[in-house]
Amino acid sequence: MSQAAQEPIRVPIRKDTDLTAVRQHVRALAQRTGFGLVQQTKLVTAASELARNTLLHGGGGAAEISVVHGRTGPGLSVSFVDSGPGIPDVDLALSDGYSTAGGLGMGLSGSKRLVQEFAIESVPDGGTRITVTSWADPYSARQGAR
Amino acid sequence: MTDGATDPAAAGSEAVADLLRRRGEQIAQRWADLPFFQTVFTVTRDEAVEAGHAVVDSLSAVAESGRVDDLEAVGFQPIREQLVAMTASRASSGLSTAQVDREVGALREAALELLEADTSRLGAEEVGEARVQLLTLFATLRVLVVDTMLQENQEIVLRQRQQLLEMATPVIKLWDRLVAVPLIGMLDSARSQVVMENLLEAIVEHKATIAILDITGVSTVDSLVAHHLMKTVASARLMGAECVISGIRPAIAQTIVQLGLDLGPVTTRASLADALEWALERRERKELPTRGNP
Numbered sequence: 001m002s003q004a005a006q007e008p009i010r011v012p013i014r015k016d017t018d019l020t021a022v023r024q025h026v027r028a029l030a031q032r033t034g035f036g037l038v039q040q041t042k043l044v045t046a047a048s049e050l051a052r053n054t055l056l057h058g059g060g061g062a063a064e065i066s067v068v069h070g071r072t073g074p075g076l077s078v079s080f081v082d083s084g085p086g087i088p089d090v091d092l093a094l095s096d097g098y099s100t101a102g103g104l105g106m107g108l109s110g111s112k113r114l115v116q117e118f119a120i121e122s123v124p125d126g127g128t129r130i131t132v133t134s135w136a137d138p139y140s141a142r143q144g145a146r
Numbered sequence: 147m148t149d150g151a152t153d154p155a156a157a158g159s160e161a162v163a164d165l166l167r168r169r170g171e172q173i174a175q176r177w178a179d180l181p182f183f184q185t186v187f188t189v190t191r192d193e194a195v196e197a198g199h200a201v202v203d204s205l206s207a208v209a210e211s212g213r214v215d216d217l218e219a220v221g222f223q224p225i226r227e228q229l230v231a232m233t234a235s236r237a238s239s240g241l242s243t244a245q246v247d248r249e250v251g252a253l254r255e256a257a258l259e260l261l262e263a264d265t266s267r268l269g270a271e272e273v274g275e276a277r278v279q280l281l282t283l284f285a286t287l288r289v290l291v292v293d294t295m296l297q298e299n300q301e302i303v304l305r306q307r308q309q310l311l312e313m314a315t316p317v318i319k320l321w322d323r324l325v326a327v328p329l330i331g332m333l334d335s336a337r338s339q340v341v342m343e344n345l346l347e348a349i350v351e352h353k354a355t356i357a358i359l360d361i362t363g364v365s366t367v368d369s370l371v372a373h374h375l376m377k378t379v380a381s382a383r384l385m386g387a388e389c390v391i392s393g394i395r396p397a398i399a400q401t402i403v404q405l406g407l408d409l410g411p412v413t414t415r416a417s418l419a420d421a422l423e424w425a426l427e428r429r430e431r432k433e434l435p436t437r438g439n440p
Contacts, residue, residue, distance in 0.1 A: 016335075037397045041398060042401050042404065045366055045368045048370075
């Protein structure tokens with residue numbers, strides 16, 4: 001249980017194979033932070049979706065993974081940063097089945113459901129930063145927050 | 147760049163070529179005792195000396211052509227293969243690229259010392275120019291060695307990637323007209339293309355009516371993986387084979403639901419054994435009526 005907030009791990013997302021690196025880093029860090037198998041799988045899956053969005057829509061960027069400490073224990077926060085065209089209509093992009101890349105259209109909306117906290121900052125032509133946070137023990141976290 | 151004999155650089159590299167030709171034997175002898183040669187050619191010392199000779203000859207040819215800073219110089223070609231073998235041998239004894247590079251860097255001392263001892267034949271200015279050319283030549287040799295090591299590594303990576311693509315997607319015949327594909331690792335677009343091709347071919351080959359896709363070994367099922375799986379299932383169906391996806395672990399099942407993926411039309415089972423049971427039951431039910439009219 002480390003007290004000090006560590007430097008975030010930065011994983012570049014430039015090509016298809018970088019997605020594997022993102023998944024592996026998130027999984028390894030989630031395991032070390034005490035995530036259960038289900039929480040771990042959900043966060044890794046969300047990270048996989050968002051990293052792919054960064055690559056396909058943002059033209060590449062990076063993932064920043066850091067351990068955070070909430071009211072109820074440790075968690076993991078992952079930011080996906082790109083300097084692409086931005087998301088013109090965030091609400092539309094977040095609706096199920098909306099896809100501009102020929103996928104299933106569940107990536108963005110689905111990953112929002114897989115994590116506890118989800119934030120999009122997007123500037124037209126100024127890039128996008130999506131930050132997701134998942135807690136190792138989400139149930140006590142929810143009680144703590146409400 | 148080389149502009150006749152008056153060009154000091156050309157004169158310098160000519161002096162270097164001359165030195166390497168005349169003192170080749172001495173240099174090769176001294177190199178034979180350096181780790182880069184000594185540890186590779188362990189059987190006899192003559193072997194190391196001979197290898198050293200080949201390198202000296204090659205360097206001399208490069209100096210003669212005046213292209214001491216050119217990796218593509220023709221003179222380097224004959225020793226490329228030898229360098230690949232030598233660096234591979236050093237790398238397999240656990241040396242990093244940087245360590246091998248340092249060993250190659252140590253080779254220049256022998257030549258430099260001989261050049262200094264040679265001053266009686268050359269003027270001070272010529273020695274200076276020759277030294278510059280000699281240093282450049284050895285710097286190029288170091289780059290060449292690193293370059294061959296990197297190329298070799300890249301080839302290994304490419305080869306392994308190809309092997310992975312082929313190895314990780316076997317199609318197994320489980321029963322008469324029943325095939326299974328155990329999927330392992332991550333299903334990216336390239337992998338899933340291979341899986342689909344292998345599966346469809348196996349369906350034809352084994353006249354399969356049921357195919358089991360087992361995803362026990364797939365670490366992450368995100369929307370792209372699901373998309374690929376569904377496309378594979380749809381293509382198999384077009385060929386008359388029904389698919390069942392097995393190996394859905396509890397964590398994956400919860401993730402798929404929350405992600406909002408609809409595997410609705412696809413039959414799924416928790417384990418390969420369940421899928422096999424389902425497949426066999428299904429075949430029996432289907433085959434009973436057809437057996438009735440031969």
